Amino acid sequence: MQIEASVPQAVPSDPSVDLNQVRSIIQEFKTLPGAMLPVLHAIQDALGHVPPSVVPLIADELNLSRAEVHGVISFYHHFRQQPAGRHIVQICRAEACQAVGADALVAHAKAALGCDFHGTSSDGQFTLEPVYCLGQCACGPNMQIDDDLHARVSNDKFNRVLRAKRGVQ
Amino acid sequence: MSALNTPVTIYVPRDSTALALGADQVAAAIAQQAAQRGISINLVRNGSRGMFWLEPLVEVATAAGRIGYGPVESDDVAALFDAGFLSGAQHSSALGLVEEIPYLKKQERLTFARVGITDPLSLPDYLAHEGYAGLRRALGMSGAELVQEVLDSGLRGRGGAAFPTGIKWKTVAATSAKQKYIVCNADEGDSGTFSDRMVMEDDPFMLIEGMTIAALAVGATRGYIYVRSEYPHAIAVLNQAIATANSAGYLGDNILGSASSFHLEVRKGAGAYICGEETALLESLEGKRGVVRAKPPLPAIEGLFGKPTVINNVISLASVPIILARGAAFYKNYGMGRSLGTLPMQLAGNIRRGGLVEKAFGVTLRELLQDFGGGTASGKPIRAVQVGGPLGPYLPPLLFDTKLDYEAMAAVGGMLGHGGIVVFDDSVDMAKQARYAMEFCAVESCGKCTPCRIGSTRGVEVIDKIVAGESHVVVQQIKLLRDLCDTMVNGSLCAMGSMTPLPVLSALDHFPEDFGKGQLGQAA
Numbered sequence: 001m002q003i004e005a006s007v008p009q010a011v012p013s014d015p016s017v018d019l020n021q022v023r024s025i026i027q028e029f030k031t032l033p034g035a036m037l038p039v040l041h042a043i044q045d046a047l048g049h050v051p052p053s054v055v056p057l058i059a060d061e062l063n064l065s066r067a068e069v070h071g072v073i074s075f076y077h078h079f080r081q082q083p084a085g086r087h088i089v090q091i092c093r094a095e096a097c098q099a100v101g102a103d104a105l106v107a108h109a110k111a112a113l114g115c116d117f118h119g120t121s122s123d124g125q126f127t128l129e130p131v132y133c134l135g136q137c138a139c140g141p142n143m144q145i146d147d148d149l150h151a152r153v154s155n156d157k158f159n160r161v162l163r164a165k166r167g168v169q
Numbered sequence: 170m171s172a173l174n175t176p177v178t179i180y181v182p183r184d185s186t187a188l189a190l191g192a193d194q195v196a197a198a199i200a201q202q203a204a205q206r207g208i209s210i211n212l213v214r215n216g217s218r219g220m221f222w223l224e225p226l227v228e229v230a231t232a233a234g235r236i237g238y239g240p241v242e243s244d245d246v247a248a249l250f251d252a253g254f255l256s257g258a259q260h261s262s263a264l265g266l267v268e269e270i271p272y273l274k275k276q277e278r279l280t281f282a283r284v285g286i287t288d289p290l291s292l293p294d295y296l297a298h299e300g301y302a303g304l305r306r307a308l309g310m311s312g313a314e315l316v317q318e319v320l321d322s323g324l325r326g327r328g329g330a331a332f333p334t335g336i337k338w339k340t341v342a343a344t345s346a347k348q349k350y351i352v353c354n355a356d357e358g359d360s361g362t363f364s365d366r367m368v369m370e371d372d373p374f375m376l377i378e379g380m381t382i383a384a385l386a387v388g389a390t391r392g393y394i395y396v397r398s399e400y401p402h403a404i405a406v407l408n409q410a411i412a413t414a415n416s417a418g419y420l421g422d423n424i425l426g427s428a429s430s431f432h433l434e435v436r437k438g439a440g441a442y443i444c445g446e447e448t449a450l451l452e453s454l455e456g457k458r459g460v461v462r463a464k465p466p467l468p469a470i471e472g473l474f475g476k477p478t479v480i481n482n483v484i485s486l487a488s489v490p491i492i493l494a495r496g497a498a499f500y501k502n503y504g505m506g507r508s509l510g511t512l513p514m515q516l517a518g519n520i521r522r523g524g525l526v527e528k529a530f531g532v533t534l535r536e537l538l539q540d541f542g543g544g545t546a547s548g549k550p551i552r553a554v555q556v557g558g559p560l561g562p563y564l565p566p567l568l569f570d571t572k573l574d575y576e577a578m579a580a581v582g583g584m585l586g587h588g589g590i591v592v593f594d595d596s597v598d599m600a601k602q603a604r605y606a607m608e609f610c611a612v613e614s615c616g617k618c619t620p621c622r623i624g625s626t627r628g629v630e631v632i633d634k635i636v637a638g639e640s641h642v643v644v645q646q647i648k649l650l651r652d653l654c655d656t657m658v659n660g661s662l663c664a665m666g667s668m669t670p671l672p673v674l675s676a677l678d679h680f681p682e683d684f685g686k687g688q689l690g691q692a693a
Contacts, residue, residue, distance in 0.1 A: 033455075033474060034436075034454050034455040034456040034474070035456060036456030036457070037436065037437065037438075037439060037453065037454075037456060038436070038437075040439070041398075041437055041439070062456075068457075071458055072456070072457060072458055075441065075458040075459065076438075076439035076440055076441050076459070077439070077440035077441060078398045078438075078439035078440035078441075079439060090399075094360030094361075094559070095360040095361065095518065095555055095559060095591050095602070095605070096360045096361040096517040096518040096589075096591045097360075097518075098518075098602075098605070099517075099518035099519040099591060099592060099593045099594075099597070100518060100519050100546065100547075131399060131440075132358065132360070132399075132440075132442060132609070132613075133358060133359070133360045133362075133399065134399055135185070135186075135357065135362070135363040135366040135399065135400060136185065136186045136189050136363065137360060137361045137362065137363055137515065137517035137518065137523070137589070137591070138186065138221040138222070138363070138515070138516060138517050138520070138523025138524050139186055139189065139190065139221050139222075139224075139523065140517075140518070142189065144399075147401045147402075149185055149186075149188055149189035149402075150189055151186060151189035151190050152190070
């Protein structure tokens, strides 16, 4: 008991996260066999990311250690532990898109958004992510904003698509 | 009644490549124009024919057949109405009868027979086009007879490793476990591949039917389709199709009134390429890090949650319904040698007519690249093609007469993999591609074995030295790179580490002039 009491709170409380909401999400999926990924997807879909403060909750409910939960979250590229911008811009870096100018599109996107991969534009609108293949390989270069796909993306098309996204806020 | 009162059926694809090229806007414009002009139409959102340079490809049903127009932009729609496209009239985007377009006509579509023709989410449409004929026959057969039918068809796994599907099934069928699983590996992560995506988006009932037949064959009652998170449209279509199949009695308890039950669920991946490796995929489905398992035990003996599991690729499972519907002999009549049936190949990258080509095994690369693909999109000469995904080697034009079957490709140091063909023109820097292969492996390695985890990072460093280096450094570093590749090939636990050297070494072997400054690359 003494040892337990002396263990420091590893995770600071995070007032921006509604833990009750997270609890009910976990309840909804925890009985699925292999529930971890469905739980993490549901949390990220709801909150936009998987904040460190929910790790102990997931660990408790799924009867795992915090290290195991952290290990899973950090293994998969899809899960992020920090909030992202309002929209996620994914640009394909795979070979088929490289063959038709993906590298140049990436350079343009970084300059246009003023951030590197995994960064967010200063207005908080767009987080730029690399993606490895969107399955549109006959019509590259490709990008996806949230769930909207765009094929044969030129620099001009990139600018148009982002302007449209800004416009519909 | 006059013909005017019979609504004309118009098809606008809902495949995600068509969507990425504006198909939703075209469909909306067609609906709006029709309403404005007081014309009653029947707008069907079909799958894609896989001729992606023509997307969005709008088709109009006429007495003569389906007439195509493409690529159509939403701004073109009013003009199409003006031109009278509803009766198949001429227009600058008119393509004539779609079935007669050579790209399509020259194919041998078995697995993709319905794709692009039907509404993917219409069960009546599926049934009207030979759908569920395979399952109906399967319900009258024993598990052993089903396994034998698939064995007789010669079907080998279409995911890359090409292991005979029937042998996998037989192993699972022979186990005595109460709970067995069917897992569909829909983590189609290879660049240049989209045939799985097309099956899932454009003919999902075929995959569901194939998995159901697999379940009957081995005595499984539960199945999972593990789909990569990069495919949100495929996930949405599959979920809708599964719900429809459940409510119509094709899934769930007592399928079509039989004693057999099969429950199917979609699981979403989370952006890890390695989860396309079957044992890593099972770990991921169990909720863990997608780390490769050592084999044995085989998944067929100890698979998902420790139970016997059939794990097959999308195209393998999607090939099963037609094998059951038409019989093993029909299927194995296609192909050559030990590569039987057809392979849906995908033309991608810098190619003029990119898309899906399903042909019997044995077509040559040159036929695909020239006759179907029409050369590069840039108009420059093809310098290299990468066949079989990011772990496949880069092949020079010298090898384009190689036939595409598993053995013939292996004989030239190539692989067929998932059937993806990525084309590069003469602006490609092969040292950069080799570096990318190592970098990709470093990012995507699961980390379990040292040759893959550390070898790939070292590989990037060594290639950087080669590219930057002076002559004596280049000679020494190229030797080191070959040594490193040898260690990765022979010491890695799975294909990720053991095959990453293929693109690297093929770039060195076939394109030495790209390594090292000036003439120094001759040391390669």
